[in-house]
Amino acid sequence: MTFPLDLPAGLRMAPAARAALQAAPRDALGHAVFRTMCGTDATLERFTWLGDGLAAAVWQRNTDLAETVYREPGHHTLSCYLHGGYRIERKDAPGHFGGPGRLCSLPDWHESRWYVRDPLRLVHLYFMPEHFTRRAVVELDREPRELMLQDRTYFDDPPLARLCEALLEVPWQGADNLLRANEIAHEALSNLLHGQVALRPGQRVRGGLAPHLRRRLADHIEAHLHEPLTLGLLAGLANLSEFHLARMFRVSFGMPPSAWIAARRIDRARVLLKAGLLPLQQVADLCGYADLSHFSHRFRAAVGVPPGQYRRIVAA
Secondary structure, three states: OOOHHHOOOOOEEOHHHHHHHHHOOHHHHOOHHHHHHHOOOOEEEEEEEEEOOEEEEEEEEOOOOEEEEEEOOOOEEEEEEEEEOOOOEEOOEEEEEOOOOOEEEEOOOOEEEEEEOOOEEEEEEEEOHHHHHHHHHHHHOOOHHHEEEOOEEEEOOHHHHHHHHHHHHOOOOOHHHHHHHHHHHHHHHHHHHHHHEEEOOOOOOOOOOOHHHHHHHHHHHHHOOOOOOOHHHHHHHHOOOHHHHHHHHHHHHOOOHHHHHHHHHHHHHHHHHHHOOOOHHHHHHHOOOOOHHHHHHHHHHHHOOOHHHHHHHHOO
């Protein structure tokens, strides 16, 4: 059977993983670490495309001696060992070995060579550098360009490991289950951001907005998401022309003003819907949507399900 992107015909996989691969969009299979694993003796036990540029896979390996090499994959990978791995070693980190609950963060720029000497089972969460963009500004008060995911081998983070286990407890079939898995994956990424992200060494930030202006704009947007927000209004707050504000905003926030505002409205809607207390029309009003129909359209396009279904699935 031929798979998108010419995955190896001899790839061993469970039937459920085969069905998930066949149904996945082409870009779901472009993660370099996933493709490297496909070329080894590993068996793909489970796979899912979670949306939002996220994918997850569970791998098993039953081998006495093998070598696996990753070279600048262009995306990030969070790895959590589930079983075994006690004699698996990274070449540039001799003497450090895996085991259940141990984690690795493999950034987009890293290179590594691994010696696999015993059976293991692990889960991979694949995601792009852009997943940290909004989190960097909102959760860490930093510009995305200042930060990098650390290259960490076999670290311990029990809450993060529990999130990886929770991801496996959710069936990866059906819209409701995939949405639950998506929410768990995003929580894991926030946890990873706070624990394994560092300032880029030697980074000299040039251009963009001064920190106090970035905070002023971010705070104003958050406080006025329920109102119309225009480029002219934001430029006035920063005392810049619309042209310069648009350029500097993109540098400091990692995206254009319109995209940032749209994303923050969706984020606020997620929070309000999880609380499960307000009518949908009031949620739409508080998030700045013209009407309930517009809100439903935008939310479904961003999240994959309409607001009512989302609330039913994730409300506390």
